[in-house]
Structure formats: C-alpha cells, structure tokens
Amino acid sequence: SSELTQDPAVSVALGQTVRITCQGDSLRMYHASWYQQKPGQAPVLVVYSENRRPSRIPDRFAGSSSGNTASLTITGAQAEDEAEYYCNSRASTNDRLVFGGGTKLTVL
Amino acid sequence: QVQLQESGPRVVKSSETLSLTCAVSGVSMNAYNWGWIRQPPGKGLEWIGYISDTGSTNYNPSLMSRVTMSIQTSRNQFSLQLSSVTAADTAVYFCARSFAGGSTIDYWGPGMLVAVSS
Numbered sequence: 001s002s003e004l005t006q007d008p009a010v011s012v013a014l015g016q017t018v019r020i021t022c023q024g025d026s027l028r029m030y031h032a033s034w035y036q037q038k039p040g041q042a043p044v045l046v047v048y049s050e051n052r053r054p055s056r057i058p059d060r061f062a063g064s065s066s067g068n069t070a071s072l073t074i075t076g077a078q079a080e081d082e083a084e085y086y087c088n089s090r091a092s093t094n095d096r097l098v099f100g101g102g103t104k105l106t107v108l
Numbered sequence: 109q110v111q112l113q114e115s116g117p118r119v120v121k122s123s124e125t126l127s128l129t130c131a132v133s134g135v136s137m138n139a140y141n142w143g144w145i146r147q148p149p150g151k152g153l154e155w156i157g158y159i160s161d162t163g164s165t166n167y168n169p170s171l172m173s174r175v176t177m178s179i180q181t182s183r184n185q186f187s188l189q190l191s192s193v194t195a196a197d198t199a200v201y202f203c204a205r206s207f208a209g210g211s212t213i214d215y216w217g218p219g220m221l222v223a224v225s226s
Contacts, residue, residue, distance in 0.1 A: 033212040035153075042202055042216040043153065049212065086153055090211045096168055097155040097211045099145075 004032075004087055004100035011106040012077045020072045020103045022087035030090040032070035034063060037084045037102075046085075047072055074105075082107040110135045112203050112217035120197075122226050126190040130203030130217055133184065137161050141206045142179060142186045145213070146199040149221075154199075158206060159186055193224045 004024040012018035022032055031050045035043035045054055047063035050070070060075045070089075074081055087100040116128035130142070143158030157167035159177040167175045171190070179186040190197060200219040206212060 030211065035213070042219050043213075044216075045212065045214050048214070049210075054214065088153075088155075088211055088213070094169065095166055097143075097158075097206075099153040099155060102152045 003091055003098045004089060006085075006087060006100040006103045008101070009104045009106070011108055012074070013108050014079060015076055017073065017075045018077055018105065020074075020085050020105065022070045022072075022100045023068055024089065024092070024098075024100075025068055026089050026092035026098065027065060027068050027070050029092060032063070032065065032087045032089045034061075034070075034072045035086045035088070036081075037086065043086060077105075077107050079107050081105065110205065110215045112205065112215060114201060114203050114217045114220040116220065116222070118221065119223050119225050120193055122194055122224055123192055126188070126193050126197065126222055126224075128188045128201055128203070128220065128222070129185055130187070131185050132205075135205075137179070137181045137184060137186075139208055141166075141208055143204050143206055143213070144177070144188045145202045145204055145216075146197075147202070147219070148196075148199045156188065156190075156201075160208065195224050195226070198222065198224045 034047040037043040046061045051063040062073045085103045091098045111133045113131045120126045141158040144156040174191045176189040202219045203217040204213045205215040
C-alpha cells in the first residue's frame with residue numbers, strides 16, 4: 001500500500017478545470033511533486049515544490065497544498081492532458097521517497 | 109540537454125541478479141541524486157532508491173536487502189543490482205535524476221522492460 005493516496009480515476013470535459021488530489025501525512029512536512037505519464041512513456045515532471053513548473057510545462061498546470069493534501073489543478077484541460085498522474089514526496093517515517101498510486105485522467 | 113539511458117539484459121533468470129546501468133549525458137553528475145524507479149506492467153511507480161554524487165545511498169526498505177547501487181562519475185554513469193529476482197521483479201525500470209535533499213525527480217530515462225524468466 002502507498003503512503004500517498006490518490007483517486008484512481010478522474011474525468012473532465014474538454015476545456016474545463018479539474019483537480020487531482022494526493023493525501024498523506026508526509027505532505028504536512030514535505031512538498032509534493034507531480035508527474036504526467038502517457039502510455040509507453042516515462043513520467044514527466046509537471047509541478048514541484050508545491051507550485052513550481054519546469055519551463056516546458058504549460059501554465060494551465062498548477063499545484064497547491066493544504067494540510068495533508070496536495071492538489072494538481074489543470075485549468076482548461078486539453079485532449080493531450082489525458083494521462084496518468086502521480087504525486088510523490090518523502091515518507092513521513094523515514095528518508096525514503098514515496099509515490100501515490102496514480103490517477104487516470106480522462107478528457108471527455 | 110540532460111539525457112539518461114538505461115541499458116542491460118532484458119531477460120533475467122529467476123534467483124539471479126538483475127544488473128542495469130544508466131548513462132548520463134548533457135550534465136555533470138555533481139550535486140544531484142541518481143536513482144531508480146520501477147513500474148510493473150499495468151501498475152504504479154515504485155521507488156527503488158538513489159545514490160548521491162559522493163556515493164551515499166538511500167534504498168527502499170522493502171528492497172534494501174537485495175539492492176546495491178554504485179556510481180562512476182568519471183564515466184557519467186550509475187548502476188543498479190537487484191539480487192535473487194523473482195517474477196514479481198518483472199517491470200519497466202527507469203533511471204532518473206532527483207534534487208539533492210528533496211524528492212523531486214526532474215529527468216527520467218525512457219525506461220527498460222526487464223522480464224524475469226523461470
């Protein structure tokens with residue numbers, strides 16, 4: 001089982017806004033990072049340090065955090081955003097890294 | 109630009125040792141951690157561990173007894189060994205770079221499917 005919990009699946013209408021969440025005790029102490037993975041490809045970092053984006057990532061991706069929950073919000077979802085999204089952080093009990101179980105985003 | 113590339117045998121026999129190497133190009137290995145993540149077919153990501161540029165290691169406790177990582181900064185590469193493999197170790201193995209002191213993984217290799225055969 002994962003120390004970070006994500007909803008298995010979320011859907012959003014094209015052009016609408018969707019929020020993907022990640023819950024875990026470690027998020028009270030450590031920032032989450034978010035990764036997008038399309039089938040057959042390696043994950044790509046989309047948000048880190050709660051709300052920073054690599055330069056190549058569109059600004060429709062944004063991160064936030066409150067208490068034990070980190071969120072990835074996509075404003076104006078595009079067809080190419082359909083993918084699996086994973087959060088990660090440090091574990092609360094030791095120094096290891098942990099991943100959430102992933103959320104499959106469907107763009108309708 | 110930063111590039112990582114995994115290499116090694118794509119099939120490993122049960123009970124033997126899986127050995128992979130990651131070649132790093134476009135960047136110095138200094139001041140980052142270099143690690144491995146795996147993904148069984150149809151499942152989520154599992155962090156295996158990382159090694160710093162100075163050789164300090166941090167392994168997933170669930171795999172610690174079977175994992176060894178090494179780094180050769182002069183050759184811009186690092187390696188993973190996973191001993192006593194079983195079918196449960198069949199996965200796509202990714203090598204990756206992460207921020208020292210943090211959990212963010214900013215560059216990933218394309219991944220390599222390694223199958224454990226009986």
